[in-house]
Amino acid sequence: MNDSHPIEDRNFDDLAERFAKNIYGTKKGRIRLALLGEDLVSHIPELYAGERSLSILDAGCGMAQMGCDLAGRGHRIHFCDISMRMLELAEGVAEAAQVSGQCAFHHGRFQTFVEEKGGAYDLILFHAVLEWLVEPKASLETLVSALAPGGTLSLMFYNVNCIIHRNAILGNFRKVMSGEYGGYSRSFTPINPLDPLEVESWVADMGLSVIQKTGIRVFTEYMKKDLLKSRNYEDTLEVERAHCRKEPFASMGRYVHLLCRKGE
Template identity: 80%
Template sequence: MDDSHPREDRNFDDLADRFAKSIYGTTKGRIRLALLTEDLQENLPGLYGGDRPMEILDAGCGMAQMGCELAGKGHRVHFCDLSERMLELAGSMASEAGVTERCAFYHGPFQGFITGKEGAFDVILFHAVLEWLVEPKASLEALVGSLAPGGSLSLMFYNVNCLIHRNAILGNFRKVMSGEFGGFSRSFTPLHPLDPAEVEAWVADMGLTVTRKTGVRVFTEYMRKDVLNDRSYEDTLEVERAHCRKEPFASMGRYVHLLCRKGED
């Protein structure tokens, strides 16, 4: 393991088990995974029935649901996470899915893992990681360098617009007016929520073209718990799907997913 990574980047060892239960064991988590999967299926059909296996990097893989699904399609998936516990959960999921032979696991910072791997990956998954980094733009730029010409980046990040809107609805006006939206220790609110317009400008400067933009949970993030519990998952997903790729909703989700393609040159 390379020990030269920024020490301040968030390590989820202390939250891994809460993460497993709270993020994907809920309607909100299922909606998140469903919308991300749709974006990949509809825009990168080669992932789900192509002629050749691809090299895929899941950077900051967490529990690795999506990466394991892609390994099941015959691709080679490299899982990287700073959290040893998260990587253990990812390994268990790969074992349960029967795809371990197509998976490689790296415990450490992705910044160290990608060193010397320029243009190595056909697809990079980078989901809910950028907002936890001390140097998000520089780290993203390094990651893009490891993407092959013509390759695709699936980038999902925590949206500051949602945080502002939700705090205003709840009457937390002091928080809204302070401009300080970072979370605290042991919170699922990241230290650096991001502005979608700013991130879109970053990826354009890095030579990437956004092929799809999706707001992840553009309504469910603002719904009262009793209303959300009273509606079926299927109906909730349907209303999300009908609006999440249109503005202004796409820029109001809890997360924003940008599917980006790198130029051939």
């Protein structure tokens, strides 16, 4: 069997510590969280108004930083992850933030959790998960079924355009022309990097309207490591922020964030 094409959704038990260090604990990780947070602030003001508690599902929660921040604002958060190790790290983040009382942690596939528990969530966070699934569209449909009428889906996924662009400018033409863009075992490149236009068509077919499209790391993903390191975080974020929500840049980031609203 070719392990670059697993028959099961990716479980990150074996990569949890590397993710914590290389994804969340970097300048790139800070930029990612900052831009996601700005989208939520701009389009879901009730998250931060403190007027009522919302019901939120963080599906494939990872270390749950954003969900724990929202729990600290009085919202009730359900965290679900197939990786027990990632869920343990998330519980640690919740304890450190003193928000454990607002959180419930569920180990297992989010698809199974939704099918068994149902629910009508005001907000579903689905960040950097879709591209690791064997059946991304069907899994997304299952998740959307748990979204309340008028609710919001925060969907961030790994952008195949970024893989093509990066490999082309590095001269990896064979990779570009092969059409095979999935990663290998223990790689941070996902099994199903996605085309933003295709995902946008999916969510439209599911009765969702896109209210914000944002490219996450539209410039920093292409910068040399030494150059990126030499630039301070504030300036880097400012440049990203100035361009990430307009085309063509919104479709060129490492990730694309679609903030989607379900019809009433």
